[in-house]
Amino acid sequence: MADISISLPDGAARSYPAGITGAEIASDISKSLGKAAFACAIDGVFSDLSIPINKDAEFQIYTSKDEEQALELIRHDAAHIMARAVQELWPDVQVTIGPVIKNGWYYDFDRDEPFTEDDLKTIEKKMREIINKREPVRTEVWDRARAIKFYEDNNEPYKVELIDSIPGDEDLRMYWHGHWQDLCRGPHLAHTGQVPGDSFKLMSVAGAYWRGDSSRKMLQRIYGVAFRNKVDLKAHLHMLEEAEKRDHRRLGREMDLFHFQEEAPGMVFWHPNGWTLYRVLQDYMRRRQNADGYLEINTPMVVDRKLWEASGHWEKYRENMFTTEIDDEHANEKRTNALKPMNCPCHVQVYNQGLKSYRDLPYRLAEFGSCHRYEPSGSMHGLMRVRGFTQDDAHIFCTEAQIASETEKFIKLLTRVYQDLGFAEFEIKFSTRPEVRAGSDDVWDRAEAALEGAIKALGHPYTVDPGEGAFYGPKLDFKLTDAIGREWQLGTLQADFVVPERLGATYIGEDSHKHTPVMLHRATLGSFERFLGILIENYAGKFPLWLAPRQVVVAAIVSDADEWVLEVVSRLKARGIRAEADVRNEKINYKVREHSIGKVPVILAVGMREVEDQSVSMRRLGSKGSAVHGIDEIVELLVVEATPPDLRGQ
RNA sequence: GCUGCUGUAGCUCAGCGGUAGAGCACUCCAUUGGUAAUGGAGAGGUCGGGAGUUCGAUUCUCCCCAGCAGCACCA
Numbered sequence: 037m038a039d040i041s042i043s044l045p046d047g048a049a050r051s052y053p054a055g056i057t058g059a060e061i062a063s064d065i066s067k068s069l070g071k072a073a074f075a076c077a078i079d080g081v082f083s084d085l086s087i088p089i090n091k092d093a094e095f096q097i098y099t100s101k102d103e104e105q106a107l108e109l110i111r112h113d114a115a116h117i118m119a120r121a122v123q124e125l126w127p128d129v130q131v132t133i134g135p136v137i138k139n140g141w142y143y144d145f146d147r148d149e150p151f152t153e154d155d156l157k158t159i160e161k162k163m164r165e166i167i168n169k170r171e172p173v174r175t176e177v178w179d180r181a182r183a184i185k186f187y188e189d190n191n192e193p194y195k196v197e198l199i200d201s202i203p204g205d206e207d208l209r210m211y212w213h214g215h216w217q218d219l220c221r222g223p224h225l226a227h228t229g230q231v232p233g234d235s236f237k238l239m240s241v242a243g244a245y246w247r248g249d250s251s252r253k254m255l256q257r258i259y260g261v262a263f264r265n266k267v268d269l270k271a272h273l274h275m276l277e278e279a280e281k282r283d284h285r286r287l288g289r290e291m292d293l294f295h296f297q298e299e300a301p302g303m304v305f306w307h308p309n310g311w312t313l314y315r316v317l318q319d320y321m322r323r324r325q326n327a328d329g330y331l332e333i334n335t336p337m338v339v340d341r342k343l344w345e346a347s348g349h350w351e352k353y354r355e356n357m358f359t360t361e362i363d364d365e366h367a368n369e370k371r372t373n374a375l376k377p378m379n380c381p382c383h384v385q386v387y388n389q390g391l392k393s394y395r396d397l398p399y400r401l402a403e404f405g406s407c408h409r410y411e412p413s414g415s416m417h418g419l420m421r422v423r424g425f426t427q428d429d430a431h432i433f434c435t436e437a438q439i440a441s442e443t444e445k446f447i448k449l450l451t452r453v454y455q456d457l458g459f460a461e462f463e464i465k466f467s468t469r470p471e472v473r474a475g476s477d478d479v480w481d482r483a484e485a486a487l488e489g490a491i492k493a494l495g496h497p498y499t500v501d502p503g504e505g506a507f508y509g510p511k512l513d514f515k516l517t518d519a520i521g522r523e524w525q526l527g528t529l530q531a532d533f534v535v536p537e538r539l540g541a542t543y544i545g546e547d548s549h550k551h552t553p554v555m556l557h558r559a560t561l562g563s564f565e566r567f568l569g570i571l572i573e574n575y576a577g578k579f580p581l582w583l584a585p586r587q588v589v590v591a592a593i594v595s596d597a598d599e600w601v602l603e604v605v606s607r608l609k610a611r612g613i614r615a616e617a618d619v620r621n622e623k624i625n626y627k628v629r630e631h632s633i634g635k636v637p638v639i640l641a642v643g644m645r646e647v648e649d650q651s652v653s654m655r656r657l658g659s660k661g662s663a664v665h666g667i668d669e670i671v672e673l674l675v676v677e678a679t680p681p682d683l684r685g686q
Numbered sequence: 687g688c689u690g691c692u693g694u695a696g697c698u699c700a701g702c703g704g705u706a707g708a709g710c711a712c713u714c715c716a717u718u719g720g721u722a723a724u725g726g727a728g729a730g731g732u733c734g735g736g737a738g739u740u741c742g743a744u745u746c747u748c749c750c751c752a753g754c755a756g757c758a759c760c761a
Contacts, residue, residue, distance in 0.1 A: 142756095150690055242756030243689025250758045254689050257756070289697075298734075298752050353761055377761090412687050412759055413752090421760080506761070525760085594718045621718080629722035643720055655721060662721060 041092045058085035059226060062097050072099040074109050074230060075223045084175055084223040100230075100264050107264065108136055113173070113213070113225045114163070114236050114262045115141040120216035121162035122258075131218065132194040132246065132255060138521070139272060140236070140261035144244055146194065151256055156238040159258070163236075170229030171214030175222060177207045183219065194246065195219055235269045236262035279521070284572040285418040291577055291635055293585070294419070302416045302423030304565055312585040312614065314564055317571075318404060320680050321428050321453070321561065327682075328449050330402035330430055335382035337406055341372045346539060347381040350374075358408045358423075379405035380532075380557060383431040384539040392543040397553060398434035398442055404564075405429045419569030420524055426564045432556040433541065439483060439531060442556055443490035443512070450514060450527050450560045451496070456681040457583075458574055462526075463515040464496055467504035474508055475533045483531045483554075484510045508534035518573050526562040526570065531555075577635040578657055581677045584637045588615040588674065590652065591627040593643035595619070600647045604640060604667060611675045632657060638674065 042061060043049045052061065058078070062085065063070030076083055077096040082105065089095070098105040115134035122129050122145060134143030145151075151159075178186075180199065187195040198219065199208065211220045213228055225231065237260065244257040263269045280286070288294050293310030296303070306314060322332065338360065344350040349357070358375040376382065383401045392399065406426045415421050432442050447464075454462055466488055469480045487510050491498050498512075505511050514527035532555040542550040561567035571583075581587055588608055592601045598619045608615035618627050624641055631639050640652040641662065652670055655662040665673070676684075 153691090240755060241690070244757045245688075248758075250688070254757075256689075259756080296753085301752065349761080356759095356761075409760085414687065414689095414757080415759060416753090591721090592718095593720050596718080623717095623719045623724065624721055625719085626723055627721085632722055639721075641721060645720085653721075660721085 040089065042089070042095045043093070045096050052089075054090045055088045057088055058083065058095070058097065061089075061095065065097075069097060069099070074098045074100060074102075074106055074225055082223055084173075085226050086174060103264070107262075109223070109225050110231050110235075110264065111136040111141045111260075111262045113228070113231050114260060115143050116211065116213045116216070116218055116220070116224070117163050117166050117228060117231060118159060118238070118258065118260060119143050119145075119218060120166060120213055121159050123216065125158060125162055130192055130194055133198070140239070140259065142244075142257050142259045144246070144255040144257045146246075146253065146255050151241045151258060156241065156258070160236075160238050164233045166214065167228050167231050167233045169214060170227050172227045173211060173213055173224045175209055175211050175224070178210050180204075180208060183208045183210070187219075231262070232265060234266045235264065236260055237269065237273070282573050282576040283418075284420075284518075284569040287572050287577040287635075288419070290633065291585070293572070296418075300424075301413070302411060302421075304419065304422060304424070309585040310568075313579075313583060314568060316583055316585075316680070317457075317561070317564065317568065318428075320456070320682060322404075323680075323682055324449065324453055325402050325428075325430065328400075328445065329398075330400040332402050332404075333383070333386055334403055335376075335379060335386065335405065337376055337408075338373045339376055339382065341374055343381050343385075344374050347384075347535060348538060349377065349381070353377060356409050356411070358410055375408040376405070377407055377409045379403050379407065379427065379429045380431055380535055380555070381539060383429075384536065384541050384555070387431075387433055387541050388539070392433070392553075394435065394543055394545045394551075397543060398432050398438050399553075400430055400432045402428070402430035407563075419565045419572075420518065420522075422563075422565050425566070427559050428561045428564065429557070429559050432558065433536070433543070433553040434556065435551075436479070436482060436486075436554050439554060439556065440486040440490050443487055443529060444493055446529055446556075446558050446560075447490060447494055447496065447512075451494075453560050454514075457571060458580070459516060463523075464491055464498035465501050465504075465513040465515060466491065466498050467501045467506075467511045467513065469505050469510060470503050470507060472507055473505070479533055480510070483533070487512055487529070487531065506530055506532075508532045516570050516574075518570055524562075524566060524570060526567055527558070527560045528562065529556060529558040532557060579635070579637065581637050581674070582680045584635070585614065586616065586634065586636045587613055587678055588638045588640060589618050589627075589631045589636050590615060590640045590642060591618040591624060591631070593624045593641055595621070596644060597642045597647050600650075601642050604642065604652055607667065607671055608674065611671055613671075613674055613678055628655065640670070 038054050039051045040054045041049050041051055058076035059070065059073065062073040073085055075098050076085055077098070078087070078089055079093050100106045115136065119131050119134055123131065126147060128147070130146040132144040132146065134141060183199055184196055187199070202208065209220060209222055211218055211222060211224055239259045239261055241256055241258050243254045246252040246255050261269070261272060263272060288310065291309060292307050293313065294304050294306045296305065325332070341350055344357070357377050360373045360375070362370050383403065386401055387399065404426050406424070408424050411421060411423050416423070434442055468484055473480070491512070509531035511528060511530035513525045515523050515525050517523050536555045537552045541553055541555070543553050545551045590601045590604045592598050601617045601619055605615045605617045618631070620627070628639055635657060637657045639655045641655060642652055646652055646664070651664050651666050653662045653664050654670060
C-alpha cells in the first residue's frame with residue numbers, strides 16, 4: 037500500500053502506510069500517548085481514533101488535557117454508557133436521543149414505569165461497571181436499509197423514525213460501546229474506561245416530549261453531569277449549591293421581600309422591604325425616562341373586549357387573557373371585559389386623542405402598566421414568570437425614518453440603566469422577518485436595516501435569530517442569565533407596522549395628508565417582577581446602598597446608648613436614609629449576625645464610647661472590621677453613597 | 687398544559703393506621719453584653735383541600751389545589 041504523509045501540529049511530518057488509524061499513529065509517537073489518546077482531528081475534522089486514514093492529512097491527537105474536546109467526548113460517551121446501563125437493567129426500555137449539553141448530557145427513554153431516585157443510583161452503579169470493563173468502542177458505517185431493519189427487529193421505533201429524518205446523502209454510523217450499539221454521529225472515545233468513573237453524576241429525571249413536540253409522547257429524560265476529574269465535578273456541585281443560595285425565591289423569604297400563596301398563583305404579595313426596593317427602582321426608571329423625553333401616562337386595567345377585538349388580541353391571544361363578566365344584576369350593561377395583557381392598545385387610544393402633526397413625532401408614551409396574562413401553570417417561576425406584573429412599557433410613535441435614531445437612543449438608555457443596576461454584560465438578539473408576516477418586503481428591509489444599523493452603530497455584539505420576529509415587525513431582545521444559568525428576556529424593542537393602522541393612529545405629514553405612524557414597543561426592565569428577580573440574584577441580595585431596602589441599622593450595645601441610637605436614626609432619616617434602630621435587649625453579636633443575614637449593608641453600633649463623643653462604629657456587610665466616625669461625617673458619607681446613580685454629579 | 691416529585695408550627699425538616707416532634711424564629715423572665723447565636727421558661731399545628739377504605743386516616747386509595755425539576759408555551 038502507498039505511503040501517506042501525516043503532518044502533526046508541531047510541523048513535523050511522518051510517513052505511514054495508507055489505512056493507518058489514529059490510534060496506531062498515537063502509539064507510534066509514544067506508548068503513553070497511545071494510551072492517553074481520546075480522539076483526533078483529521079484535516080481539522082473531529083474523528084475517532086479507529087478510523088483509517090487513506091491520504092495525506094493534517095493530524096492532531098486529543099487527550100484529556102484538551103478540555104473542550106475531552107469534555108465533549110466524556111459527556112457523549114457517558115450518554116451512551118448510561119443508555120447501555122438502562123437497557124441492561126431494563127431490556128424493554130426503548131432508547132431515543134442523548135445529546136451533550138452544558139456541563140453534561142441527557143438521554144431520553146421510553147419506559148412505562150417512571151424512573152425513581154433509587155433507579156438513578158442503580159444506573160450509576162451499572163455505568164461504573166461498564167466503565168471498569170474498559171470495553172473498546174468501535175464504529176461502522178451502515179446502509180439505511182440495514183439500519184432500519186436492525187432497529188425494527190429490535191423494537192426500537194424511535195430510532196427508525198430518526199433514521200427516516202436523516203438526509204439521504206448522509207452516512208449512517210453505528211457505534212458499539214462493548215456489545216451495546218447506538219446510531220450516532222460520533223466521534224467517541226477509544227474505550228469505555230476513558231470516562232472517569234468518579235467524575236460524573238446523574239442529576240435528575242424529568243419528562244420531555246419526543247422531538248420537542250407537545251402533541252407527541254412524553255418520554256423520560258435523565259440528566260447527568262460529567263467532568264474530566266473528581267475535583268471539577270465537586271467544584272460544579274459546589275457551584276450549584278452556591279447558586280441555590282442566591283436563588284431569588286430563597287432570598288425573597290430571607291430578606292422578607294415578597295411571598296406567593298395558593299389563592300393567587302403567579303401574583304406577587306410584596307412586603308414592605310420588597311416594595312421599597314420596587315419603588316426605588318421605579319422612581320429611578322421614571323427619572324431616566326423623563327430625561328429621555330418620555331411622557332408618562334396611566335391607562336385602564338379592565339377593558340371591554342371590543343378594544344381587544346380591534347387590536348387583534350382577542351383573536352390571537354384570547355386564551356392567555358383573564359376575562360371578567362358583569363353579573364346578572366347589571367345585565368343591562370352586560371359586557372365582557374379583559375384584564376389588559378399589554379398596554380399598546382390603550383396607548384394608541386391616548387395617542388389618538390386630538391390630531392397629531394409630524395412635528396409631534398417621535399411621540400413617546402410611557403406607562404408602568406399593570407398587566408395580567410394567564411400563563412400555563414407549569415411555566416411559572418418565582419418572580420421570573422408570573423401572571424400579574426408591571427412593565428416599564430413605552431410606545432414610540434414615529435415615522436419610518438425615525439426608527440433608526442429612536443432605536444439607537446433606546447439602546448443607549450437601556451445600556452445606561454443596566455450598567456447602573458450592575459449588569460455590565462447583556463445579550464442582544466435580533467429577530468428578523470418570519471414566514472407569515474404583515475407588510476411589504478420593502479418595509480421589512482428598511483425596518484430590519486434600521487434596527488441592525490443601530491446596534492452596529494453602538495458596537496454592541498448581537499446574534500441574529502432569523503424568522504423569529506413578530507408578524508408585525510422585527511425586534512430586538514435583551515437577555516440576562518439568572519443564578520441557576522437560565523436565560524430571561526428583559527428588555528425588548530419591537531417595530532410595529534400593523535397595530536397603529538388597525539387602531540386608526542394617524543398624523544398629519546408635511547404634505548398636509550394623513551399618514552400612519554410606525555410604533556416601537558419597548559421595555560427596558562421588561563417587567564419589574566422579573567427584573568427584580570434577576571437583580572436580587574445578581575447581587576445575591578447584597579444590594580448597593582442606593583437600592584438596599586434597609587440601608588442602615590443603628591444598634592445599641594448597651595441600653596444606656598438607646599437615646600443616642602434614636603438620635604442617630606432620626607438624623608439619618610432626616611436626610612432620606614432608610615435607617616432603623618435596634619434597641620432590643622440582645623447582645624451586639626446577636627444583632628450583627630441577624631442584620632448580616634438580613635443583608636443590611638451598614639450596621640452602626642453604638643456603645644457608651646460613641647455616646648461620649650457623638651460618634652458611631654460602622655460595620656459594612658461582608659467585612660469583619662469596623663471603624664468609628666463622627667456623626668456628621670457618617671451622615672454625609674452615607675447620603676452620598678445612597679444617592680441613586682442618575683442623581684450623582686458625574 | 688404534560689411527566690415525575692413534594693405539601694406536617696413563621697422557617698428548615700423528622701415522624702407515623704391509634705388525632706404529632708426537633709432546631710431556629712416568636713412571647714415572658716433573668717442578663718447591659720463591644721461587632722455573625724447569653725441563659726431559662728412558655729406559647730404555637732383541622733399534618734394543602736375534598737371524598738373513599740377502616741372501629742379509627744396526618745399516615746392507605748382516588749380527585750382537586752399549589753409548589754419544585756424538566757418539557758412545551760412565552761403572541
